[in-house]
Amino acid sequence: MAQAPNHALPSYLDAEHLGPWGIYLQQVDRVTPYLGNLARWVETLKRPKRALIVDVPIEMDDGRIAHFEGYRVQHNVSRGPGKGGVRFHQDVTLSEVMALSAWMSIKNAAVNLPFGGAKGGIRVDPRTLSKSELERMTRRYTSEIGVIIGPSKDIPAPDVNTNSQVMAWMMDTYSMNSGSTATGVVTGKPISLGGSLGRVDATGRGVFVVGCEAARDQGVPVAGARVIVQGFGNVGGTAARLFHEAGAKVIAVQDHTGAIHKPDGLDVPALLVHVATHGGVGGFANAQPLDPADFWSVETEFLIPAALENQINESNAAKIRAKIVVEGANGPTTPAADDILHDKGIYLVPDVLANAGGVTVSYFEWVQDFSSFFWSEDEINQRLERLMREAYAAIAHMAREHKVTLRTAAFIVACSRILQAREVRGLYP
Ligand code: NAD
Numbered sequence: 001m002a003q004a005p006n007h008a009l010p011s012y013l014d015a016e017h018l019g020p021w022g023i024y025l026q027q028v029d030r031v032t033p034y035l036g037n038l039a040r041w042v043e044t045l046k047r048p049k050r051a052l053i054v055d056v057p058i059e060m061d062d063g064r065i066a067h068f069e070g071y072r073v074q075h076n077v078s079r080g081p082g083k084g085g086v087r088f089h090q091d092v093t094l095s096e097v098m099a100l101s102a103w104m105s106i107k108n109a110a111v112n113l114p115f116g117g118a119k120g121g122i123r124v125d126p127r128t129l130s131k132s133e134l135e136r137m138t139r140r141y142t143s144e145i146g147v148i149i150g151p152s153k154d155i156p157a158p159d160v161n162t163n164s165q166v167m168a169w170m171m172d173t174y175s176m177n178s179g180s181t182a183t184g185v186v187t188g189k190p191i192s193l194g195g196s197l198g199r200v201d202a203t204g205r206g207v208f209v210v211g212c213e214a215a216r217d218q219g220v221p222v223a224g225a226r227v228i229v230q231g232f233g234n235v236g237g238t239a240a241r242l243f244h245e246a247g248a249k250v251i252a253v254q255d256h257t258g259a260i261h262k263p264d265g266l267d268v269p270a271l272l273v274h275v276a277t278h279g280g281v282g283g284f285a286n287a288q289p290l291d292p293a294d295f296w297s298v299e300t301e302f303l304i305p306a307a308l309e310n311q312i313n314e315s316n317a318a319k320i321r322a323k324i325v326v327e328g329a330n331g332p333t334t335p336a337a338d339d340i341l342h343d344k345g346i347y348l349v350p351d352v353l354a355n356a357g358g359v360t361v362s363y364f365e366w367v368q369d370f371s372s373f374f375w376s377e378d379e380i381n382q383r384l385e386r387l388m389r390e391a392y393a394a395i396a397h398m399a400r401e402h403k404v405t406l407r408t409a410a411f412i413v414a415c416s417r418i419l420q421a422r423e424v425r426g427l428y429p
Contacts, residue, residue: 010047013095020099023335031411034402038419045105045415048098049116050074054144056122058136068137072120072145074154075101078421081152082118083108083359085159085188086166092121100159103330103352104359109414111356111391113363116418118154120145126161138166142173149174151184151370157362158188168193184369187362196365198380199358203328204238204306205381206357206388211243211302211326213392214349220323223247226300228322230254231307232275235328235355239304244268252290252298255307257282259290261298296320305332312337320346327351342405350407352414353395360387 013021028045035042056068071094074082084104087097097119105117122141126134148154158167167186171193174185183194191197198205215222225248229236232255240250249265257280260266266287274284282289290298296312297319305311306328312320317337325341325348327333332351333341341348361384368374375383399409 019095021095024099024102031415034412041419041422044422048073048075056141058140061130068122068124070122070141071097073097073101075117076105077116078418080114082154083115084119085157086162087121087159088124088126088161090125092123097121106414107352107356109417110352110410135169138169139173142170146177151182156186164190184366187365194369196361197377199361201238202361203235203355203358207239207326207328207354208242209385209388210349210354210392214324218347220301226251227302228252228298228300229304232281236306237272240268253281254292254295255280259292259295260284260287261290262287305329310334327354350410352410360384
């Protein structure tokens with residue numbers, strides 16, 4: 001009897017131009033040899049469970065009817081409801097949303113949150129919309145994807161160009177359609193609507209916590225250690241502040257306005273005030289300006305990329321003189337640069353672990369919404385630190401066992417957890 005074809009790719013993707021989804025598939029292929037008997041289920045990871053494409057028509061302020069293309073992809077829900085952000089950007093594509101949803105499956109499983117992975121987006125430049133157009137588009141999009149989201153099905157959150165106000169509109173629209181107030185349908189909400197304390201600092205705090213764990217493993221004392229940070233926004237600014245408070249010296253910072261250097265340590269609280277007032281680190285008085293290209297070769301114990309993707313690449317990786325890299329940003333290191341850093345003996349804590357503090361506190365927000373009982377900021381920070389430490393320990397153990405990098409180990413841990421859940425659940429029907 002002829003075997004049923006087992007296509008490696010969903011037919012709705014162009015095999016020649018896979019985009020980010022192609023990168024994700026390569027990552028899965030790389031860890032498959034480590035999955036043992038679970039490798040039999042690996043195809044599960046190579047296709048999203050559900051991909052919904054929706055038309056989002058709205059009436060513009062001038063009376064025209066505009067149509068936007070929206071997506072919600074649930075990559076995997078074997079371990080719990082889908083979880084992942086919503087991105088409003090003119091370059092959003094199905095391939096990108098699929099890859100981002102898959103990386104959410106990996107991140108959530110790597111830190112052992114009881115969630116699957118999902119992601120959504122609208123192909124739009126939100127800066128071209130008025131506030132009321134943005135609200136109408138958000139509400140119509142929420143209504144269109146309302147058939148697959150819900151507090152126990154799939155829980156969106158903010159991502160690029162979406163914020164707590166967008167989450168409030170999504171929560172309200174979903175609640176109106178379902179006939180009851182459902183705060184747990186999104187996270188990243190305003191505090192007044194069931195948002196969580198500690199969410200703003202959560203990602204930077206997680207970077208700091210796993211950075212300290214890595215330092216202990218590498219025999220590097222944090223007090224007195226040098227730190228350089230690319231990106232001084234939510235993630236980079238918070239991580240820098242926490243390292244500074246722990247007695248480390250932040251000696252160089254680079255952002256979109258330039259780079260600065262002070263070998264005996266920058267005044268981080270003053271720099272945070274400068275950035276809040278001037279929009280960037282450029283022009284900070286008490287430091288020397290640095291050519292942004294020279295930022296990468298500053299000798300340091302910690303390097304924290306916390307800006308954009310692909311910042312550490314073949315052109316600068318060989319110059320890096322850090323002992324430990326902690327990836328605050330998503331995808332800051334290209335695969336080629338990863339190999340260069342590894343060959344140089346640099347210890348790298350990958351994004352799926354290092355920046356998981358944000359989704360971890362999103363998980364706490366969802367739990368608090370369900371129980372309608374809210375925790376203090378101290379409780380949240382303590383629970384976050386415990387979860388991040390446990391995640392680091394499990395991944396570092398896997399790395400030692402298989403003699404692989406922390407990135408590969410994080411993928412092995414995550415893929416194994418997802419496929420174990422898949423296996424014990426069994427196939428329906
Ligand atoms: P943000 O907008 O608060 O800050 C971004 C920083 O990057 C700014 O300091 C900006 O000046 C800098 N930057 C922008 N373009 C740059 C360039 N060309 N060169 C150097 N620096 C540049 O953003 P954020 O929330 O801190 O996010 C930073 C990264 O962390 C992103 O990759 C994001 O996906 C990732 N991340 C954020 C969270 C979160 O909770 N905020 C969670 C997980 C991952």
